[in-house]
Amino acid sequence: MAEDITPDVISGASFSSSLRGFDKDEVQAFLAAVAQRVASLQDEAENAHLNLGERIGRLLQDAKDNSDEITERARNEAAQEREVAVQDATKTREEADAYSLDTRTQADEYSRETRAEADTYAEQTRQEASDAGTSIRADADSDARTTRQAAETEKTRRIQEADESVGQLVEKERQVRLRLAALGEQLGALSSEVRALGATPSESDPNDLTIEESVGG
Numbered sequence: 001m002a003e004d005i006t007p008d009v010i011s012g013a014s015f016s017s018s019l020r021g022f023d024k025d026e027v028q029a030f031l032a033a034v035a036q037r038v039a040s041l042q043d044e045a046e047n048a049h050l051n052l053g054e055r056i057g058r059l060l061q062d063a064k065d066n067s068d069e070i071t072e073r074a075r076n077e078a079a080q081e082r083e084v085a086v087q088d089a090t091k092t093r094e095e096a097d098a099y100s101l102d103t104r105t106q107a108d109e110y111s112r113e114t115r116a117e118a119d120t121y122a123e124q125t126r127q128e129a130s131d132a133g134t135s136i137r138a139d140a141d142s143d144a145r146t147t148r149q150a151a152e153t154e155k156t157r158r159i160q161e162a163d164e165s166v167g168q169l170v171e172k173e174r175q176v177r178l179r180l181a182a183l184g185e186q187l188g189a190l191s192s193e194v195r196a197l198g199a200t201p202s203e204s205d206p207n208d209l210t211i212e213e214s215v216g217g
Contacts, residue, residue, distance in 0.1 A: 007042070010035035 010031050 007035035007039035010038060
């Protein structure tokens with residue numbers, strides 16, 4: 001059927017007669033019971049709908065109340081957390097500043113001590129280097145003087161030896177010249193004696209030299 005089935009439609013329903021149809025009273029009684037049951041169900045559905053609306057309203061109100069409470073509680077907790085965070089940040093910043101100041105102070109003190117030690121070491125090193133340089137220069141000057149003196153002594157000795165050698169050579173040359181001169185005089189005398197004995201140059205070997213020529217050569 002196209003129309004909505006309501007208790008009135010059910011109770012007012014009519015059917016055509018037939019030879020072998022159902023008992024009309026029984027059908028009417030059944031339809032009345034069905035109509036009553038449908039009416040009851042409709043009432044229950046309407047009541048349930050009303051109750052559901054009320055429950056939904058209450059739930060929404062509770063949700064709103066809870067939401068407001070949760071929001072307020074969240075705001076309070078957030079404010080407390082922000083306050084704690086600000087306090088922690090302030091404390092951390094103060095500690096960092098104090099640590100930084102202490103570190104800078106220690107670094108400055110260490111730097112001053114290190115510079116002082118470096119200056120002392122540098123001064124000691126310069127003094128040691130100066131002393132060592134003075135000692136080295138003194139040793140070098142002494143070695144140089146000793147070397148120069150030894151060189152001068154050796155030079156003088158060698159000059160003296162050279163002079164003595166030259167003198168000896170000159171004397172030997174003079175002795176040789178004297179001997180040659182004496183020998184020449186002796187040869188000249190012998191040559192004169194030979195000529196006096198009658199020896200002529202034509203009878204002698206033309207390749208032979210006279211004693212004077214040999215000595216003179």
